[in-house]
Amino acid sequence: MLKKYKPFLRAGAMDTLSYRFNILIWAVITVFQVACLVFLWLAVYRSSAGGMDAEIHGFSFREMIAYVVLTTVFNYVTFNNDTLWNINNDIRKGTIGNYLIKPISYRGKFAATSFGSLLTMTLLFGIPFYAAALLTLGGLGFLPDLSFPAFFVHLGLFLVAGLFASLLNDVIAYIFGVFCFYTTASWGLNSLKETLISFLSGTLLPLAFFPAGLREVVSWMPFAGMSQNPVLILMMKYDLAESLRCLALTGTWIVALELFAKLLFSHAIRKVTVQGG
Amino acid sequence: MIEVNELTKVFRKPVRGEGLSGMVKTLFSRKYEETRAVDGINFTVPDGEIVGYIGANGAGKSTTIKMMCGILTPTSGSVTIDGLEPYRKRRQVAQNIGVVFGQKTQLWWDIPLIESFKVLKEIYQISDTDYAERMDFLGEVLDVTRFLSQPVRTLSLGERMRADLAASMIHNPRILFLDEPTIGLDVLVKEKIRRAIHALNRTYGTTVVLTTHDMTDIEDLCSRIILLEKGKILYDGALKSLKNRFGNLKTLTLTVPAEIRAETAPPLSPELTLSEEEGRLVLRFDADRLALEEVIQYAFRELRAMDMKLAEISVGDVVKTILSQQEAAHAEKI
Amino acid sequence: MRYVHLYLTCIKRSMISRLEYKKDTLVALSSFFFSNLCSLAALYFILQSIPALAGYSLPEVGFFYGFSMLPIALDHLFSDELWLVAYRRVKDGDMDMHFLRPVPVLFQVFAETFQPEGFGELILGAALIAVCASNLTVTVTFGSVAVLFVGALFGAAIITSLKIAVAALAFIFKRSGPLLQVVYNFSNYAKYPLAIYPDFIRVLLIFVLPFGLFISLPVDTLLYGKHNPWLLCGAIIGCAAVFFALAVWVWTACERRYESTGS
Numbered sequence: 001m002l003k004k005y006k007p008f009l010r011a012g013a014m015d016t017l018s019y020r021f022n023i024l025i026w027a028v029i030t031v032f033q034v035a036c037l038v039f040l041w042l043a044v045y046r047s048s049a050g051g052m053d054a055e056i057h058g059f060s061f062r063e064m065i066a067y068v069v070l071t072t073v074f075n076y077v078t079f080n081n082d083t084l085w086n087i088n089n090d091i092r093k094g095t096i097g098n099y100l101i102k103p104i105s106y107r108g109k110f111a112a113t114s115f116g117s118l119l120t121m122t123l124l125f126g127i128p129f130y131a132a133a134l135l136t137l138g139g140l141g142f143l144p145d146l147s148f149p150a151f152f153v154h155l156g157l158f159l160v161a162g163l164f165a166s167l168l169n170d171v172i173a174y175i176f177g178v179f180c181f182y183t184t185a186s187w188g189l190n191s192l193k194e195t196l197i198s199f200l201s202g203t204l205l206p207l208a209f210f211p212a213g214l215r216e217v218v219s220w221m222p223f224a225g226m227s228q229n230p231v232l233i234l235m236m237k238y239d240l241a242e243s244l245r246c247l248a249l250t251g252t253w254i255v256a257l258e259l260f261a262k263l264l265f266s267h268a269i270r271k272v273t274v275q276g277g
Numbered sequence: 278m279i280e281v282n283e284l285t286k287v288f289r290k291p292v293r294g295e296g297l298s299g300m301v302k303t304l305f306s307r308k309y310e311e312t313r314a315v316d317g318i319n320f321t322v323p324d325g326e327i328v329g330y331i332g333a334n335g336a337g338k339s340t341t342i343k344m345m346c347g348i349l350t351p352t353s354g355s356v357t358i359d360g361l362e363p364y365r366k367r368r369q370v371a372q373n374i375g376v377v378f379g380q381k382t383q384l385w386w387d388i389p390l391i392e393s394f395k396v397l398k399e400i401y402q403i404s405d406t407d408y409a410e411r412m413d414f415l416g417e418v419l420d421v422t423r424f425l426s427q428p429v430r431t432l433s434l435g436e437r438m439r440a441d442l443a444a445s446m447i448h449n450p451r452i453l454f455l456d457e458p459t460i461g462l463d464v465l466v467k468e469k470i471r472r473a474i475h476a477l478n479r480t481y482g483t484t485v486v487l488t489t490h491d492m493t494d495i496e497d498l499c500s501r502i503i504l505l506e507k508g509k510i511l512y513d514g515a516l517k518s519l520k521n522r523f524g525n526l527k528t529l530t531l532t533v534p535a536e537i538r539a540e541t542a543p544p545l546s547p548e549l550t551l552s553e554e555e556g557r558l559v560l561r562f563d564a565d566r567l568a569l570e571e572v573i574q575y576a577f578r579e580l581r582a583m584d585m586k587l588a589e590i591s592v593g594d595v596v597k598t599i600l601s602q603q604e605a606a607h608a609e610k611i
Numbered sequence: 612m613r614y615v616h617l618y619l620t621c622i623k624r625s626m627i628s629r630l631e632y633k634k635d636t637l638v639a640l641s642s643f644f645f646s647n648l649c650s651l652a653a654l655y656f657i658l659q660s661i662p663a664l665a666g667y668s669l670p671e672v673g674f675f676y677g678f679s680m681l682p683i684a685l686d687h688l689f690s691d692e693l694w695l696v697a698y699r700r701v702k703d704g705d706m707d708m709h710f711l712r713p714v715p716v717l718f719q720v721f722a723e724t725f726q727p728e729g730f731g732e733l734i735l736g737a738a739l740i741a742v743c744a745s746n747l748t749v750t751v752t753f754g755s756v757a758v759l760f761v762g763a764l765f766g767a768a769i770i771t772s773l774k775i776a777v778a779a780l781a782f783i784f785k786r787s788g789p790l791l792q793v794v795y796n797f798s799n800y801a802k803y804p805l806a807i808y809p810d811f812i813r814v815l816l817i818f819v820l821p822f823g824l825f826i827s828l829p830v831d832t833l834l835y836g837k838h839n840p841w842l843l844c845g846a847i848i849g850c851a852a853v854f855f856a857l858a859v860w861v862w863t864a865c866e867r868r869y870e871s872t873g874s
Contacts, residue, residue: 025789029796035812036800040657043807048661056660185635185642192642199649209656348710348871371713383708387628399620400712402613428631 004104005112012081012116030072037068057208062142063235064206070231071203073133077126078166079226081114084193087177088186100269107174107261114170118163143235154236157243161230164250168226171257172197178261181268202228222257225250279322279345279452279484283354286315286340286508314340316508317354324451327478327485329499331596337508338488339378342456345486346376358452372401375445379457382441384429390440391425394447401448408447414480415443418473435466442470446477453477455487459494471497492596504596519595526590529560529572531582545575558582561590614718621722629727636727643728647735651676665806671834672803673743678759679802679826680736682766688729690771692720697778698788704872717775717862747834754840755833761844765851766825770798772851772858773820779858779865794820801826821850 045061048054052061059067087110090096099106137143176193180186198204200223207215207228218224229246232238238246292308315337322328330338343349345356347363347370355362363370377383384393398408416422419439424432432440442458455474459467471494477483489495495502495516502519504512512519539551539558548567552559558580562572569587576582629636654676658669667675700706709719777794780787801822805813816823825847831837 025793029789029793032793032796033799039808039812040803043665043803044657044661047664047666183635183638184632185638188635188639188642191646192638195642195646195649199653204649205653205656209653209660211656211659343707343871346711348707348869350870367710368713368715371711374711376711378707381707383711385624385628387631388624389627392624392627396620396624399617400714 005108008109008112009116009119012113013120026076030076034068034072038065041065041068057206058237059206059208062140063237066137066142066235067206067231069133069137070234071227073129074162074165074231075203075227077121077129078118078162078230079169080117080121081110081170081173083110083114083170083173084177084180084186084190086110087174088180091180092184106265107258110174111167111170114166118166122162151236153240154233154243157240157247158230158234161225161233161243161247161250164247164254165226165230167254168222168250168257169197171254171261172222175257175261175264178264178268181271197223197226200224201226220249222250222253225253278324278359279486280357281318281320281341281345281354282356284315284318284341284344284351284356285313285353286337286344286349287352288312288314313508315344315351318505318508318510320503320510320513322484322486324484325478325482326501327474327499328487329495329502330486330488330505331490331495331502332505332511336505338505339456341505342376342454342486342488346374346454347371372448373451375448375450375453377438377441377445377453377455377458379438379455379460382429382437384437384440384444386430387428389426389428390421390432393429393440393444394425397444397447403448407449411447411449414476415446415473418476419443420469435462438462438466439470439473442473446483449481450483452484452486455485457488457490459489459491467491467494474498525564526595527562527564527569528588528590529562529576530554530586530588531558531560531576531580532584533558533580533582537580543579545572545579617714618718618722621719622725625723625725626727640728640731644731644735647680647732651739665804667804667806668747670743670746673739674747674834675804675827675830676802677736677739677743678763678830679798679822680732680739681763682770682825683798684729684732684736685763685767686729686770686774687726687732689721689725690774691726692723693771693774693778694788694791696720697774697781697791698786701781701869702785706869707871710869710871716866717859749834750836751833752840754844755836758829758832758840758843758847761847762825762829765847766822768851769821769825769847769854770795772854775858776861779862782865782869798822804831821854824850 041061041064045052045054045056045064048056054061056064087096090099096106099109134143172193176189179189183189200218200221202224207218207224210218225246229238229243229250233243233246289309289311292310318341330341332338340349344351345358345363347367350364356364358370358374361370363374384390385396394412397403403411419442421436421439421443424436424440429437429440438458442455445453445455453474458474459470462470474485474487475498478485485498487494487498499516501515502512503510504519537558539553542551542558546567549560549562549572552561560572560576573585576585651673654672655669658664658672663669664672696706706716709716712719773794774791777787777791780790797816797820800808800812800816805816805823805827808816813823817828818824828838828843829847832840832843
């Protein structure tokens with residue numbers, strides 16, 4: 001049953017390999033971006049009432065830097081799919097018709113492709129990058145003391161959280177991709193999606209900094225599970241119970257969004273047949 | 278006047294490995310493969326001529342056209358258009374040439390066609406009177422007036438191609454380069470486009486260089502053809518003499534009883550080739566070398582023909598014959 | 612004169628294209644607005660948790676941020692097509708048509724798109740400046756206002772020049788988008804007062820990629836009278852002239868090496 005999706009999984013892996021080798025450029029962009037944030041946080045903590053030793057919204061300066069570095073690596077390894085662009089392409093070029101007559105699900109094709117690139121990225125870049133980040137941060141004393149048996153449990157939960165984050169990212173990208181049936185502003189849609197994710201997932205700023213009301217609302221949304229929660233699980237800022245609660249919430253959202261995506265797609269596809277391609 | 282002198286273009290392409298390991302290898306070492314897309318060709322096109330530039334896919338047609346209009350620079354040799362090298366004096370030459378690439382449109386996709394023309398009017402600095410006259414002429418010969426107010430993306434392929442042709446002619450270029458202007462079009466639209474090219478050539482004396490795979494285009498339009506194969510010129514001259522050069526070729530198509538097959542039929546002479554096409558037997562021969570009378574007698578006696586049709590070979594057949602001979606010769610070498 | 616007329620004709624063309632997709636322009640505009648709003652909110656949340664950032668109060672930091680949006684917005688209005696050139700159009704062999712026309716290619720690239728989204732950014736930046744300024748005591752002098760105008764206008768010219776030079780590299784390497792991204796992202800640094808950076812970053816932001824020169828220094832001049840406004844105006848204009856000349860030179864040199872794809 002799942003076997004027919006294997007070619008897409010493979011295609012995802014190959015794509016990732018061919019274009020993620022632009023890694024040098026990525027590294028340069030990232031180093032400058034992380035540096036900018038480090039300077040900003042340095043100024044923030046220096047200016048705070050408690051000075052460099054202050055804890056702001058539960059983050060010490062060192063933890064904040066660790067958080068910035070780890071979310072950056074996490075986002076790079078986990079979020080790499082062209083789902084939105086590919087759907088947009090299929091719609092504009094009319095190739096979507098080819099998939100509708102094949103005995104595979106359109107959604108399944110993208111899920112398989114994304115999973116393929118997640119696997120490749122994790123094996124190829126994830127392992128060395130996480131190792132390097134953790135060792136450097138740990139060596140500089142930027143990580144809390146990791147107590148070892150417990151860390152492996154968190155590492156395991158982190159891997160699950162990473163998989164969930166990738167699935168969530170893919171289904172959200174898919175939903176935005178299906179919106180391309182209704183508008184040609186794929187560029188605007190994509191930037192809307194990216195902004196939404198980077199703001200609400202805690203990439204831009206840990207959600208702890210949000211005002212209480214907003215924070216409460218956002219904590220029930222799916223986005224925190226895409227970046228902040230996995231990283232805080234890895235950093236052991238969440239205890240076991242909190243980690244499991246996060247995973248359960250994210251899992252529920254994945255199911256809910258998949259259902260929504262299904263409904264949306266069947267509505268959108270009716271529009272195509274009206275337009276005649 | 279176009280002068281092409283020892284024109285050569287060599288492309289270097291990195292050789293990519295296959296599969297995952299190949300991809301990794303490509304990262305570390307790059308091997309290049311050189312292809313001589315155009316290989317030392319020479320010809321001259323005088324003003325007012327319509328030249329058909331033909332050859333199989335990958336023979337170097339588009340590469341030559343691109344060098345002639347200045348968007349590719351020759352590896353060696355030169356092209357001059359009225360004395361200017363287009364890849365060096367791009368802007369000056371651009372004012373005097375019009376180009377259509379059949380596969381790509383140069384019109385703006387989302388706006389009504391007329392707006393594209395208005396922009397082109399400004400780009401080429403066409404005066405109001407000239408513009409009005411050109412629009413009349415193009416409206417008539419290409420029949421574009423009807424869909425001037427429609428956005429280009431809503432046009433059919435045939436309409437879009439006519440629009441593109443009109444756009445390339447709007448500044449009254451002295452030379453028109455058409456790269457497969459009839460590709461993918463139906464017979465009626467092709468006919469319309471050919472008439473327009475003829476009209477343009479007659480009315481304004483425009484020189485036209487066109488590539489095509491459609492032999493009817495060639496027979497209808499071109500007084501001269503240049504036949505290209507693997508970057509080299511195979512034939513350059515009038516259509517008629519192309520036919521003559523390959524002799525007085527004729528085909529005799531026979532309806533024969535089912536048991537008569539091309540392979541088993543008793544041969545008449547090595548000068549005669551037999552083949553089966555659409556259930557009929559087709560005999561091809563050079564009437565200067567093999568008497569027609571003899572072939573017909575053979576057809577009746579040995580092949581028990583019930584019906585027959587005699588035809589002179591078409592240019593298309595000639596070109597096909599030449600190209601397949603070339604391919605066969607090439608295959609033998611390998 | 613001819614080119615002004617031609618530019619206007621082309622821009623009219625671009626606007627007609629946009630009007631074909633009103634709904635889409637709205638989506639693009641709102642996504643753009645939203646993304647700026649999010650960055651601002653993040654900055655606001657951070658500043659809420661501390662008394663001041665390196666001695667700068669919330670409205671002061673807001674003023675820097677708002678002012679940084681002006682040159683970026685102006686550049687955005689006119690030169691968005693350069694992103695496409697750098698990322699896609701050269702690689703896809705999509706530049707041929709520009710090379711077949713009797714008008715400079717760089718001109719055609721600028722005439723290809725006009726992005727009204729830039730107005731949104733311009734308005735947002737101006738509004739932010741107004742709100743922040745009303746919470747500050749600013750001594751307005753002729754010179755300090757002049758330096759803001761010069762900073763915004765010629766700053767935009769400097770950003771555009773940087774974009775031209777980097778996008779032009781695509782003519783040689785087929786794709787220069789990621790590099791353009793690297794250079795352009797430095798504008799993020801200029802959204803905050805230079806005081807938060809170590810010295811070498813400050814030097815970089817004033818003398819090499821001069822986002823600080825035309826964003827931070829003019830604001831410092833207006834708010835605190837730190838620099839001589841006329842000298843600063845001169846420096847910014849001079850810098851813009853040098854950058855623009857270099858950019859056009861790089862573009863011309865790279866354009867000459869453009870080759871269409873084979874076959």
